[in-house]
Amino acid sequence: MSGHSKWSTIKRKKGAADAKRSKMFSRVVKEIIVAVKESGHDPEGNPRLRIALQNAKGVNMPKDNIEKAIKKADKDDANFQEATFEGYALGGIAIFVECLTDNNNRTVSDIRSIFSKKGGNLGTNGSLSFLFDRKGVFTVQKGDLDPEEFELEIIDAGVEEFEIEEDVFIITSAMEDFGNVQKKLDEMGIEAESAKLERIPNDTKVLDLDSAQKVLSMIEDFEDNDDVQNVYHNLEMTEEIAAVIG
Numbered sequence: 001m002s003g004h005s006k007w008s009t010i011k012r013k014k015g016a017a018d019a020k021r022s023k024m025f026s027r028v029v030k031e032i033i034v035a036v037k038e039s040g041h042d043p044e045g046n047p048r049l050r051i052a053l054q055n056a057k058g059v060n061m062p063k064d065n066i067e068k069a070i071k072k073a074d075k076d077d078a079n080f081q082e083a084t085f086e087g088y089a090l091g092g093i094a095i096f097v098e099c100l101t102d103n104n105n106r107t108v109s110d111i112r113s114i115f116s117k118k119g120g121n122l123g124t125n126g127s128l129s130f131l132f133d134r135k136g137v138f139t140v141q142k143g144d145l146d147p148e149e150f151e152l153e154i155i156d157a158g159v160e161e162f163e164i165e166e167d168v169f170i171i172t173s174a175m176e177d178f179g180n181v182q183k184k185l186d187e188m189g190i191e192a193e194s195a196k197l198e199r200i201p202n203d204t205k206v207l208d209l210d211s212a213q214k215v216l217s218m219i220e221d222f223e224d225n226d227d228v229q230n231v232y233h234n235l236e237m238t239e240e241i242a243a244v245i246g
Contacts, residue, residue: 021059027229028056029069030100034080036073047179051195058139058193078102085111086128089120089215089233091207094131096199096232097222107227114225118218131234132199135160136178138171138185139193145169157184168193172200201234212241 035049043050056066083104085097095115101107115122142164150169151162158177163170173181175197185192207215215235222231235241 023224024059025056025061025065026226027100028052028059028061029065029072030080030229032056032066032069033073033076033078034100036070041070041073047182051182054192055194055196057191083107083227084125085122086125087115087120087122089115089118089218089235091205091211091215093205093207093215094128094201094234095120095219095222096128096132097228098199098230098232099225099227100229101227103227107225110225110227111222114218114221118214118221120218131203132201132232134175134197135200136171136173136175136181136195137198137200138169138173138181138195140169140171140185140190141193142167142169145190153188154181154184157181196230198230199232201232204234204236206236206238209240209244212238213244216241216245 031052032049035046035052038048039046041049043053053066056069080100080102081104083099083101085099085108087095089095097111099107099111112122114120147164147169151159154171155162157180158173159171159181160174160177161170161172163172171181178195178197182192182195212235215233219231219233222228
């Protein structure tokens with residue numbers, strides 16, 4: 001299993017088990033609001049909203065909460081803007097942070113502070129882009145699906161990587177094939193647990209356990225920030241690290 005998939009699996013388990021569910025809900029609500037303001041209420045004509053609603057179901061957000069989020073978009077005066085930050089953590093680990101914020105000055109200050117307090121350095125935008133590729137990543141519950149048949153049927157949609165991890169399939173595609181994979185899943189009557197464009201590291205770095213835990217502490221601080229939607233990194237998730245934090 002790739003380091004990326006291992007990290008995704010760990011986060012998925014933690015998200016299902018700990019008190020961060022409210023944070024997950026908050027991120028999905030923001031995404032729903034931005035999607036509605038961008039292209040309207042109809043998921044059929046608004047791909048971003050459709051994916052946001054799918055991800056809301058994936059984190060088991062109650063239907064009432066989803067409906068409130070859609071209605072809130074009409075009344076919410078907040079103007080969320082997308083912002084990204086790039087920098088290095090301890091040991092030269094690359095960190096890429098994606099945010100949705102209604103106050104860019106606050107967000108810049110918070111992100112810079114976390115980098116500084118945790119022994120890292122905030123870089124300039126674009127400085128780390130070459131280290132990450134944007135990929136479509138889908139998580140699909142195994143359920144009654146036959147792995148071989150499912151893989152054979154989905155592969156022609158542009159799937160680059162097909163992995164089986166416990167109770168789910170993790171499907172990776174090129175960014176330009178994201179829509180094709182989504183369409184194929186729809187045709188098969190399969191609803192993904194999550195469907196996202198993620199930043200996958202081209203290469204990963206191995207750190208000793210102590211250093212790795214310090215880097216993961218920084219990542220957790222970023223993820224605890226209300227303005228942060230996603231955090232990506234190129235730390236190699238070794239079996240030793242996975243055992244300690246998973």
